[in-house]
Amino acid sequence: MLKIQEIREIIKLVDNSSVDEFSYEHEGSKIELKKNTGSAHGAGIVQAEVSQPAQQAVQQAPAPVQTEAAAPAPAEEKKSEAASTDDANLHKITSPMVGTFYASSSPDSDAYVKVGSKVDDSSVVCIVEAMKLFNEIEAEVKGEIVEILVKDGQLVEYGQPLFLVKPE
Incomplete structure (x- = not known):
């Protein structure tokens, strides 16, 4: 198997x-x-x-x-064109699987990262739970978290961007 x-x-x-x-x-x-x-x-x-x-x-x-991958709505196209020039130099940390996004290891704990947090390639940034297995997701790049694209407890798809990181 x-x-x-x-x-x-x-x-x-x-x-x-x-x-x-x-x-x-x-x-x-x-x-x-x-x-x-x-x-x-x-x-x-x-x-x-x-x-x-x-x-x-x-x-x-x-x-x-x-x-x-969903196509942007017409009203969002202009906004996404402007944002894409800013996002061009940002690294996207994507979900390697379908599951539930968790920002911390437990409900009582602080989030692994926040906007402005410095990360390196082995820093754990979140957990994606799939089939009762909790998978730690690493940053894969050294830099600073610029944006968190999902909310705690949200369902995520394979390949869905989770974080934007400004590489150093």
Whole structure:
């Protein structure tokens, strides 16, 4: 059986490649990925299905993963054009999975980072919980947190930007 991290890596590879469909089957487990690229503004959708033998499926099968990039509304296009020139030199920390975003390790704790916090490439910036597994997300770049794009407890998609970091 593939580990969840291996499945995530396969999803990333298919999403960033020109492959439209991918299927993998091993020892009764099957992964099928299909990418639809015909939506507006070149936005793509990656759908993943993982199937396993019945006795394992209840405990281990991840839910279908679906990512979609939404087109901005016409009123927001002008604002996003101005912001994109500012955002061009900012690094986006994105969610490596579908799950729930948590800014701190527990409800009683302070957030890992705030706007203005200095981070390095191994600094933990948040937790994304998926299937009762709490995954620490690292900054991957040295710099300063400029903006937090999601709220504590919010559901996030694979590849969704979580933070904007001004690299040093």
